[in-house]
Amino acid sequence: MVSFELLIMYLSINRGELLGLVGESGSGKSSLGLSIVRLIPPPGRIVDGEITFRGMNLLKLPEKELRNIRGKHIGMIFQDPLTSLDPLRKIGDQLVETIIVHTRVNEEEAKEIALRALERVGIAPDRFDDYPHQLSGGMRQRVMIAMATMLNPDLLIADEPTTALDVIVQSRIMDLLSDLKKSMKMAILLITHDLALVIERSDRVAVMYAGELCEVGPSEVISQEPLHPYTQLLLESIPDIEKPRTKLVYIPGNPPDMRNPPTGCRFWPRCPKVMDVCKRISPRSLELDDRFVRCHLYNGGLECGK
Amino acid sequence: MTSLKVFVIARLLLVIPTILLLVSLVFFIMRVMPGDPVIAIVGMKAPPERILELRKALGLVDESGNPIPLPIQYFNYLANLFRGDFGRSLIWGKRPVLVEIMEHLPATIELAMAGFLVSIILGVTLGTIGGWKGGKMSSAVKIYSAITYALFIPWIGMMLQLLFAVWLKVLPVGGRIDPGLEPPMITGLYLLDSILTGRWDSFVSALRHIILPSLTLGLVISGVFSRVARTSVEEIMRQDFVIAARARGIPEHRLVVHILRNAFIPIMTMMGLQLALLMTGAILTETTFSWPGMGTSLFERIEYRDYTTVQGTVVFFAIIISVINLVVDILYAYIDPRIRY
Numbered sequence A: 001m002v003s004f005e006l007l008i009m010y011l012s013i014n015r016g017e018l019l020g021l022v023g024e025s026g027s028g029k030s031s032l033g034l035s036i037v038r039l040i041p042p043p044g045r046i047v048d049g050e051i052t053f054r055g056m057n058l059l060k061l062p063e064k065e066l067r068n069i070r071g072k073h074i075g076m077i078f079q080d081p082l083t084s085l086d087p088l089r090k091i092g093d094q095l096v097e098t099i100i101v102h103t104r105v106n107e108e109e110a111k112e113i114a115l116r117a118l119e120r121v122g123i124a125p126d127r128f129d130d131y132p133h134q135l136s137g138g139m140r141q142r143v144m145i146a147m148a149t150m151l152n153p154d155l156l157i158a159d160e161p162t163t164a165l166d167v168i169v170q171s172r173i174m175d176l177l178s179d180l181k182k183s184m185k186m187a188i189l190l191i192t193h194d195l196a197l198v199i200e201r202s203d204r205v206a207v208m209y210a211g212e213l214c215e216v217g218p219s220e221v222i223s224q225e226p227l228h229p230y231t232q233l234l235l236e237s238i239p240d241i242e243k244p245r246t247k248l249v250y251i252p253g254n255p256p257d258m259r260n261p262p263t264g265c266r267f268w269p270r271c272p273k274v275m276d277v278c279k280r281i282s283p284r285s286l287e288l289d290d291r292f293v294r295c296h297l298y299n300g301g302l303e304c305g306k
Numbered sequence B: 001m002t003s004l005k006v007f008v009i010a011r012l013l014l015v016i017p018t019i020l021l022l023v024s025l026v027f028f029i030m031r032v033m034p035g036d037p038v039i040a041i042v043g044m045k046a047p048p049e050r051i052l053e054l055r056k057a058l059g060l061v062d063e064s065g066n067p068i069p070l071p072i073q074y075f076n077y078l079a080n081l082f083r084g085d086f087g088r089s090l091i092w093g094k095r096p097v098l099v100e101i102m103e104h105l106p107a108t109i110e111l112a113m114a115g116f117l118v119s120i121i122l123g124v125t126l127g128t129i130g131g132w133k134g135g136k137m138s139s140a141v142k143i144y145s146a147i148t149y150a151l152f153i154p155w156i157g158m159m160l161q162l163l164f165a166v167w168l169k170v171l172p173v174g175g176r177i178d179p180g181l182e183p184p185m186i187t188g189l190y191l192l193d194s195i196l197t198g199r200w201d202s203f204v205s206a207l208r209h210i211i212l213p214s215l216t217l218g219l220v221i222s223g224v225f226s227r228v229a230r231t232s233v234e235e236i237m238r239q240d241f242v243i244a245a246r247a248r249g250i251p252e253h254r255l256v257v258h259i260l261r262n263a264f265i266p267i268m269t270m271m272g273l274q275l276a277l278l279m280t281g282a283i284l285t286e287t288t289f290s291w292p293g294m295g296t297s298l299f300e301r302i303e304y305r306d307y308t309t310v311q312g313t314v315v316f317f318a319i320i321i322s323v324i325n326l327v328v329d330i331l332y333a334y335i336d337p338r339i340r341y
């Protein structure tokens, strides 16, 4: 239903599906999320590609039409719920404004919709007149979720929605998202650097490295049989709770400078299975059943990219 | 009791020591200034009776001519101030300083308010446009801020006089109103009084007289406001909540309002901080345009070495500034709910 091309790879999310997008800090996850609604902060810009949503190419849509989609058909949640709310306005007013902008209802009706949305995420109605700083972190994130989902969007982009929260609140928020996915048939793009969380919670996983997608596939398949060397290393580095004595695995080296990425496969300077061809030629994406992978290991190591 | 009320009361209590400090500062500065003020006023060859009389008037000696110790002088000074007694003029037949101040205060307030209004309209509008549009527009506003801030009031005042009064002959060179057109006294603000009494000829005359001085004062102060407005709008536009609001499809015209509301706090803080500049600016503007306010009067009295009037006027200035800062702080707390905690 929603699809976008990032460099060479194709990604899609379906209704009622939770897609987890993982990658190291700085790999371009947020940029990908923001580019779907064309909100990349300048001087950044989208060079090329296509984002199809409800049969429209969002990259070609006039700003005004796109504005009607933002907040109504595509909801967004950000990492830090405190800074994502206007500190000077009551949360209720911020909810009501969003409703009024997108629908024909009056103030009274908008307030009712907002109160119902708050109730659904477990926020008491008397919080309606609170300012953001009067709420706890978990409550604020629930307000953000209410605001992003109250108009029943088709797609919800959640950019690290639980990173700023403690583990218990985190699992409650994730429960809430799973719930929305099921009850409202919402498509959810969950952006995070926490692969364990993604494997546990999402239907499909997309792994990103240095602005490129490495591998996409169903969570169980990826966790059982990762193909891309980067995914394999990421999985190995998840601490295993059952074997507390194992030593922490980490991936040696640093992510590349995105302004000046390595030629060929961007992962080659850190890849344990690097071959000659990897340094010269960018691998092509390969479709295997219900998954994609981009690595020369599965291309016979010979074919050209692009 | 709400937290806002608690804040207001605490802030009100705080203004007392602030004023006390300012008033004491003026007192001690006047005492440590080199030279004998009395000799400075009347000269070396003055008759001893005249010198004694002045010493008494300045509160330096008691009725029988014995020197009053400094702490007692200080105490008397504070006690007098507390009763609203700002002393009496040394020159103009012992006229109470407060009467003198009150006579000139409305003119200064009118000019300061008009200048402030001009500076806010100019500064905030230009700053917002610069911050909102970014790029070249932002640079243009940056240059505007730097230039206007560096302008010297008498110079820009004279330029405007030259252009509009001498060459184009569309506005008067100076003064506050055409003679004989003064409206009946209600508030002392000519523009307001002429509206209240329906004297349109007075209103037009007062308006024509205030345009150049308020433009001079407003231009110079607008530089600071355009800078604060531009940088705060730019900074706020980068914040997450603005991106989040955009991601909710909030249209630009609503976004501007939310951004300005957030930018209002730094702008208002700057307004509070600029009041001292506004006051000194008003004094310079007044003398350039022969505007009959406190500044013109203060300059006159300094020339005549009328110490008590000068001291009283300065103290009065200090109190006004503390009170305005108090109002700014309370407004600040009212607008930003986070301040109260």
Ligand SMILES: Nc1ncnc2c1ncn2[C@@H]1O[C@H](COP(=O)(O)OP(=O)(O)OP(=O)(O)O)[C@@H](O)[C@H]1O
Binding pocket: A023, A024, A025, A026, A027, A028, A029, A030, A031, A032, A044, A193, A211, A258, A259
């Ligand atoms: N496709 C791309 N091409 C060029 N530069 C990119 C691309 N994607 C991201 N960047 C740059 O990389 C930087 C980091 O990107 P981004 O914030 O999206 O990373 P992230 O994965 O969300 O990291 P974090 O986990 O820290 O939030 C951005 O400043 C952006 O300019």
Ligand code: SF4
Binding pocket: A228, A229, A230, A265, A266, A267, A268, A269, A271, A272, A273, A274, A275, A278, A283, A294, A295, A296, A297
């Ligand atoms: S293409 Fe080569 S360098 Fe890149 S991940 Fe595959 S094996 Fe490693």
Ligand SMILES: [Mg+2]
Binding pocket: A029, A030, A031, A159
């Ligand atoms: Mg990010």
